[in-house]
Amino acid sequence: MSGNVSAWSFLIDGPLLLKSRRFRDHRGYLMETYSGPHFATVGVHDVFVQDNQSLSVQAGTLRGMHFQLSPRAQAKLVRVLQGAILDVVVDIRRASPSFGQHIACRLSAGGGEQFYVPAGFAHGFVTLEPDTIVAYKVSDVYAPDLDRGLAWDDPDLALPWPDLPGGFVLSEKDRRHPRLRDLPDAF
Numbered sequence: 001m002s003g004n005v006s007a008w009s010f011l012i013d014g015p016l017l018l019k020s021r022r023f024r025d026h027r028g029y030l031m032e033t034y035s036g037p038h039f040a041t042v043g044v045h046d047v048f049v050q051d052n053q054s055l056s057v058q059a060g061t062l063r064g065m066h067f068q069l070s071p072r073a074q075a076k077l078v079r080v081l082q083g084a085i086l087d088v089v090v091d092i093r094r095a096s097p098s099f100g101q102h103i104a105c106r107l108s109a110g111g112g113e114q115f116y117v118p119a120g121f122a123h124g125f126v127t128l129e130p131d132t133i134v135a136y137k138v139s140d141v142y143a144p145d146l147d148r149g150l151a152w153d154d155p156d157l158a159l160p161w162p163d164l165p166g167g168f169v170l171s172e173k174d175r176r177h178p179r180l181r182d183l184p185d186a187f
């Protein structure tokens with residue numbers, strides 16, 4: 001706890017759930033959504049070089065599971081500006097004792113949580129409300145030639161996506177990623 005940010009770790013080493021203190025007064029609140037020195041005190045040491053933001057109009061929009069290969073592997077710091085998501089990461093570090101295991105966190109604009117995803121994890125989310133806006137920092141720039149994906153519905157991973165009667169809204173790219181067992185060595 002740095003005073004302005006708290007962090008919770010998981011059984012899988014690396015990812016963190018972060019919550020920044022909201023300084024409330026009669027006008028509303030202020031919070032530090034990112035502070036290099038403060039976040040370093042709770043284990044986030046990456047230097048983030050790019051901010052991304054995506055709008056997903058329909059609830060049930062699923063983006064994932066994505067990662068970039070070295071030397072452009074990205075750590076990510078994910079938060080929700082509007083709406084809510086189920087954020088999911090899969091450990092794809094082949095030497096990791098938790099290889100193939102996942103963590104899922106519900107993130108919402110109201111909750112103000114952030115999910116820190118180190119390099120070495122595939123990342124994706126499904127939106128739980130219409131018009132959900134996700135903002136995330138990345139520790140390296142976009143490298144399309146090193147951008148890779150893992151099948152969101154890999155039966156070996158049993159990712160905890162919600163049952164949605166209408167199914168998911170996916171990009172064509174996200175319909176075609178390989179299963180983990182068919183993924184060339186990623187990390």
Ligand SMILES: Cc1cn([C@H]2C[C@H](O)[C@@H](COP(=O)(O)OP(=O)(O)O[C@H]3O[C@H](C)C(=O)[C@H](O)[C@H]3O)O2)c(=O)[nH]c1=O
Binds near residue numbers: 066124142171
């Ligand atoms: C990620 C990215 C994309 N783009 C361009 C490439 C495409 O023309 C367009 C949409 O890209 P994409 O379909 O890959 O966007 P998402 O499906 O939201 O992918 C992202 O969503 C999941 C959850 C992630 O974790 C990744 O950060 C990222 O892969 O934006 C850029 O120009 N820069 C970028 O940094």
